[in-house]
Amino acid sequence: MADDCIFCKIRDGEIPSEKLHSDDDCFVIRDINPIAPTHLLVIPNQHFAELSELGPEPNPAFAGMFSAARAMAEQEGVAESGYRLIINQGSDGGQEVMHLHMHLIGGRPLRGLGLR
Numbered sequence: 001m002a003d004d005c006i007f008c009k010i011r012d013g014e015i016p017s018e019k020l021h022s023d024d025d026c027f028v029i030r031d032i033n034p035i036a037p038t039h040l041l042v043i044p045n046q047h048f049a050e051l052s053e054l055g056p057e058p059n060p061a062f063a064g065m066f067s068a069a070r071a072m073a074e075q076e077g078v079a080e081s082g083y084r085l086i087i088n089q090g091s092d093g094g095q096e097v098m099h100l101h102m103h104l105i106g107g108r109p110l111r112g113l114g115l116r
């Protein structure tokens with residue numbers, strides 16, 4: 001847990017935010033500044049700032065994050081129309097919140113690869 005991490009605080013209920021989903025691996029909230037009708041954040045419970053903090057072995061939380069993303073896409077009604085999963089990694093990747101997370105974006109045609 002990083003003391004100043006906004007996503008750790010949301011995870012722990014110190015900052016109120018509706019959790020659309022929560023399990024042993026991850027939780028899901030709506031992005032506060034959405035770029036599409038569906039814009040969710042799939043956030044691992046375990047705090048690690050970025051991928052480079054993980055060891056070389058596979059992290060089981062990632063499998064859980066993809067399962068949660070798939071279920072949330074169904075729930076949001078974008079599973080058939082399609083959606084995009086994005087992890088912004090590090091400075092050039094455009095990462096702003098240093099607690100690794102995956103964006104789930106859909107509900108309109110997405111062009112290009114950028115978030116904004």
Ligand code: AMP
Nearest residue numbers: 006029030031032033088094095096097
């Ligand atoms: P990234 O550039 O991948 O680090 O994206 C961070 C995302 O977190 C941005 O899309 C922000 O809009 C979003 N965000 C920041 N603070 C909050 C918050 N308190 N609740 C929900 N989303 C947030």
Ligand code: ZN
Nearest residue numbers: 005008047099
């Ligand atoms: Zn954190």
